[in-house]
Amino acid sequence: MPLISIVLRNVWKKKARSLGLALAIAFAVMTVVTLSVVGNGLETSATAILKVGKADFTIVQKGVPDILNSTIDESTLVRIEKTPGVKSAVGVLVETQKINASNPVFIEVGIPPEDLTPFGVTILSGHPYSPDATNQVMLGWRAAQNFGLHVGSSFVANGTTNTVVGIFSTGNSFGDDAAMFPLPALQGYNRVPGVVTMVFVKVDHGASIPSVEHSISYAMPELSTIRTAAQFGREDLTLVFVKAAATGSAILAVVIGAIIVGNTMLLSLFERTKEFGLLRAIGWTRTEVLALVMGEGLLLAVVGAGVGVGLSFGAASLLERLPELVGVLHVRFSQDAFWRGLLTALVMTLLGTIYPALRAAFRSPLDALGHE
Amino acid sequence: MSDAPHIHRTGGPAAASALADGPPNDGPSLAGAPDNDQAAAGLAVEVRDVVKVYADGGIRALDGVDLEVRRSEFVAITGPSGCGKSTLLHLMAALDRPTSGTVKVNGRDLREIRNLSQFRREEVGLVFQLHNLLPQLSAVENVEIAMPWSPRHSRSRAERARQLLAEMQLAGAERRQPSQLSGGERQRVAIARALANEPGVLLADEPTGSLDSASVDRFLQMLGRLREDHSTTIVLVTHDMAVAAAADRTVHMRDGRVVDAPPGA
Numbered sequence: 001m002p003l004i005s006i007v008l009r010n011v012w013k014k015k016a017r018s019l020g021l022a023l024a025i026a027f028a029v030m031t032v033v034t035l036s037v038v039g040n041g042l043e044t045s046a047t048a049i050l051k052v053g054k055a056d057f058t059i060v061q062k063g064v065p066d067i068l069n070s071t072i073d074e075s076t077l078v079r080i081e082k083t084p085g086v087k088s089a090v091g092v093l094v095e096t097q098k099i100n101a102s103n104p105v106f107i108e109v110g111i112p113p114e115d116l117t118p119f120g121v122t123i124l125s126g127h128p129y130s131p132d133a134t135n136q137v138m139l140g141w142r143a144a145q146n147f148g149l150h151v152g153s154s155f156v157a158n159g160t161t162n163t164v165v166g167i168f169s170t171g172n173s174f175g176d177d178a179a180m181f182p183l184p185a186l187q188g189y190n191r192v193p194g195v196v197t198m199v200f201v202k203v204d205h206g207a208s209i210p211s212v213e214h215s216i217s218y219a220m221p222e223l224s225t226i227r228t229a230a231q232f233g234r235e236d237l238t239l240v241f242v243k244a245a246a247t248g249s250a251i252l253a254v255v256i257g258a259i260i261v262g263n264t265m266l267l268s269l270f271e272r273t274k275e276f277g278l279l280r281a282i283g284w285t286r287t288e289v290l291a292l293v294m295g296e297g298l299l300l301a302v303v304g305a306g307v308g309v310g311l312s313f314g315a316a317s318l319l320e321r322l323p324e325l326v327g328v329l330h331v332r333f334s335q336d337a338f339w340r341g342l343l344t345a346l347v348m349t350l351l352g353t354i355y356p357a358l359r360a361a362f363r364s365p366l367d368a369l370g371h372e
Numbered sequence: 373m374s375d376a377p378h379i380h381r382t383g384g385p386a387a388a389s390a391l392a393d394g395p396p397n398d399g400p401s402l403a404g405a406p407d408n409d410q411a412a413a414g415l416a417v418e419v420r421d422v423v424k425v426y427a428d429g430g431i432r433a434l435d436g437v438d439l440e441v442r443r444s445e446f447v448a449i450t451g452p453s454g455c456g457k458s459t460l461l462h463l464m465a466a467l468d469r470p471t472s473g474t475v476k477v478n479g480r481d482l483r484e485i486r487n488l489s490q491f492r493r494e495e496v497g498l499v500f501q502l503h504n505l506l507p508q509l510s511a512v513e514n515v516e517i518a519m520p521w522s523p524r525h526s527r528s529r530a531e532r533a534r535q536l537l538a539e540m541q542l543a544g545a546e547r548r549q550p551s552q553l554s555g556g557e558r559q560r561v562a563i564a565r566a567l568a569n570e571p572g573v574l575l576a577d578e579p580t581g582s583l584d585s586a587s588v589d590r591f592l593q594m595l596g597r598l599r600e601d602h603s604t605t606i607v608l609v610t611h612d613m614a615v616a617a618a619a620d621r622t623v624h625m626r627d628g629r630v631v632d633a634p635p636g637a
């Protein structure tokens with residue numbers, strides 16, 4: 001009988017114990033996976049603004065808790081444009097608005113029509129709005145689909161009725177879920193004339209990005225420049241706190257899980273001391289006993305990881321539907337999440353099993369059998 | 373005996389072939405050259421001046437034991453409870469080390485054996501006084517766990533385990549769990565397991581403790597066949613006078629020593 005079938009048998013025979021262990025593992029895996037996809041989901045949502053604009057780097061106001069609170073004057077925009085090495089600087093206003101219950105944080109981008117192409121926007125149907133129009137809007141194709149609108153439809157937003165003049169794509173789900181307005185119109189609706197949220201900068205051919213970044217932040221210390229999504233995550237304090245909280249809870253979940261697994265394993269292996277003594281007495285090597293115990297743990301880890309990842313799908317989609325998070329959180333499960341779950345389960349099980357397993361393997365057989 | 377034909381049917385050629393494909397004692401032995409004098413003398417077990425003191429409490433469980441068992445000899449060990457019988461058997465099975473003195477099995481000093489697991493698996497078969505079976509495994513699986521791993525041989529292993537059980541009159545009970553077996557049946561499963569690797573030496577601690585007299589008879593006949601077919605050496609601890617009488621020789625123990633006559637005789 002191969003080792004694996006004894007492993008299966010042992011796990012199956014002690015159903016209650018195995019179930020308890022698998023659930024403890026699954027719970028920790030669920031926590032870790034859910035928190036990490038939610039953390040990533042939030043990050044993707046916020047960072048996605050960056051990815052919409054095709055730029056060498058982006059400029060926001062320094063020290064704002066939420067990136068969307070950043071404000072930059074159009075006069076500053078002009079100074080940025082004039083910085084040596086800057087080829088183009090596109091100022092964009094990003095606002096959010098509640099459209100309806102299922103779209104409480106709808107993203108609206110104010111951008112001049114001539115900047116659409118450099119910004120990376122492709123018109124799928126219709127045409128761009130005119131620069132100073134006050135009742136024209138373009139919808140991302142996802143938003144259009146979501147609202148059931150097309151070119152020529154009316155879209156009520158900011159207390160005005162706008163005609164949908166074009167449908168666009170940004171190649172980015174965040175951008176495709178948004179609407180775009182002429183910059184002055186959106187500034188007017190939000191009573192922030194002459195203000196943009198962020199500036200997307202492209203440098204001259206041959207210019208060094210870091211040195212252009214440096215001369216901008218030197219000349220305008222109230223700004224910070226961002227090149228990568230990760231850097232953006234660091235700039236956005238809310239996101240930093242969310243991620244720190246998520247990491248902390250995940251570590252806590254793994255520690256609690258490992259303690260539960262370790263404790264249960266220790267108790268159940270203690271109960272089975274005689275069994276291991278007998279196996280050693282009839283010729284099993286330490287390695288074989290170790291393999292048996294670790295094998296049982298491994299099986300539970302894999303089952304627990306599977307269940308945990310499954311549960312985290314449910315948990316994440318529940319979170320996505322929370323009224324507070326609708327539209328903010330876009331959870332995308334990646335293969336990464338699965339591997340992370342499996343790794344969590346394995347590390348936990350290893351931590352919980354290694355000591356009892358070594359104890360079982362290295363105890364003298366007679367001692368283990370209890371003297372007879 | 374009334375059930376002799378029954379034994380012949382189940383313990384026939386099939387069972388014999390299950391036990392060996394060749395003379396077990398001529399098989400390749402483990403690393404380390406046997407002591408030639410002892411091998412020549414045909415000793416399967418040699419115990420010399422063995423003392424075993426249990427540290428906790430300073431109990432002298434064995435107090436200078438000398439014992440020689442020839443190849444294919446059947447020796448019964450008797451003596452009052454606590455006189456050191458199990459302790460002696462465990463030393464022969466390399467489950468423990470003597471405080472002083474030497475124990476040799478098949479000519480090899482147990483202190484010099486590096487791979488004790490291999491020795492326990494291949495050279496000796498052990499039947500304990502208690503706690504012999506894993507409760508979560510079936511009878512046939514409890515026999516199989518004594519055989520070396522090898523996925524290739526998993527079929528023949530199971531087949532062999534079934535034959536050994538049949539030899540122990542347990543045909544039909546293979547898939548039962550220990551909790552579904554009587555005490556005597558459990559002990560017979562343990563005996564089948566002890567024989568799984570055709571050990572040269574079978575060490576059994578009260579193997580007939582929970583057997584009725586008919587089962588004891590069958591057990592003794594099985595031992596007889598084992599010796600005829602495989603020259604197996606048998607060292608058996610027993611309180612049962614019928615079992616002791618079937619042995620070639622009975623060794624009496626008292627207070628950790630081998631004595632000439634049974635106590636009180």
Ligand SMILES: Nc1ncnc2c1ncn2[C@@H]1O[C@H](COP(=O)(O)OP(=O)(O)OP(=O)(O)O)[C@@H](O)[C@H]1O
Pocket residue numbers: 371372426427428429431432433451452453454455456457458459460501
């Ligand atoms: N691990 C141990 N620690 C301390 N004392 C022990 C230990 N094992 C056995 N003893 C003692 O050693 C002596 C011999 O024990 P052993 O088990 O060999 O007796 P036995 O002859 O097999 O008895 P029984 O017929 O009751 O099985 C006893 O006095 C026992 O209490």
Ligand SMILES: [Mg+2]
Pocket residue numbers: 372457458459501577
């Ligand atoms: Mg005893």
